[in-house]
Amino acid sequence: MSERRFALVDCNNFYASCERVFDPRLIGVPVVVLSNNDGCVIARSAEAKALGIKMAAPFFQIERFCQRNGVRVFSSNYTLYGDMSRRVMRVLADWAPAMEVYSIDEAFLDISRIAEDRLHQELAALRTRVHMWTGIPVSIGVGRTKTLAKVANDLAKRGGGVSVMLPEDEERALQDMPVGDVWGIGRRLTAALEPLGITTAGQLRAADTRQLRQRFNVVVERTVMELRGIDCLLLEDVTPARKTLMVSRSFGDKVTLLSDIEASITTHAGRAAEKLRVGRQIAEHLEVFMHTSPFDTTTKPYTARATIAFEHATADTRLITSTALSLVRRLFKRGYRYAKSGILLLGLSEAMKATPTLFSPIDDRRSSALMAAMDLLNNNYGSGTIGFASAHTGKAWRLRMDRRSQSYTTQWEELAKTAS
DNA sequence: TCTGGGGTCCTAGGACCC
């Protein structure tokens, strides 16, 4: 069996780079992009990093610093970033036989079939192509496993833009790498590994997997195997369907009134239902949560949350909204200063291509009938037939609806015989 | 005064059933 090889393509300082594509005057200038509500830093250009601006730094703490140092500051624009991401991914998909879009700015490519001596040259060409066609600079790292490709990508970012790590290079690359830089080893694990004498990626690779599994979990064990070149994480060529969906926001100012929470939850519910329908999914459960600020040291953090099951899985805006609001009213407690609210939809599954058929005895005011039909189809996707019977005349109609893209075509048809 | 939003997976523990 031939050796497997993965490439990780990672966009450099992605959000900051996106802003630059649309304003070249930003090139060479420190740029940062802020989270929602301009809360904290979520992207930094190389110049901003060089100034010492940290990832996730609260903006209010560095605002003056940014002014003094000529840092250009942007609120995030996810529509733009999403669009740029699709452009980059399209270029990669054109090139690679198999690829996994891992995040908005990263993709793994299966490059097992490219000859070793051509790898560097081919990937350098790909890098140039992405930059030329999208304006986004990327780094590419190659390794035997995804985890090793991540390591190689780190090296690529430090210079050259492309780093091909062959098995004989691994030892040296891992030797000096802090263990916390390994993909899958976060802050907690780094702290927990330290007393075991594991502070570098090389030491983690040499560690006893059985012991690590016992002490931690299988995820850590897999990471160690991956560092050794045994691929445990396969390329997920087909993006799996989303399993949960969350919409949440922090409040600009702390909220103490039920009516304010209700308003925010109503907005969240609407957005969540819309996202569900775009993905043609329905949800089984709904969770609502609201919590106080974790940064407020004067009071103990408080979270109110509750989950409820729908009678039938749904994507119905009104049902989701009313259910969420009933939970909010149950959960809300006076006296707390809420910092954030949100809803989480769980147990998502693919919406059936429903062909709802409904006969209901309503009068022959067609407009209200049409509204009901639209609702029904909206919530069930697909096309369908709805029958109406007039209580006054005894006649019956059939309304057929065909939903293509976003428009409906409707067809009224008077049935020859009266409905039974 | 002001600290993001959206995901995944794993484990432990309780409820419940046979």
Add this chain to the structure above:
DNA sequence: TCTGGGGTCCTAGGACCC
């Protein structure tokens, strides 16, 4: 009088990622 063991499902919470 003695009070099993194994399986599944669900939830909460913790860890990680970008």
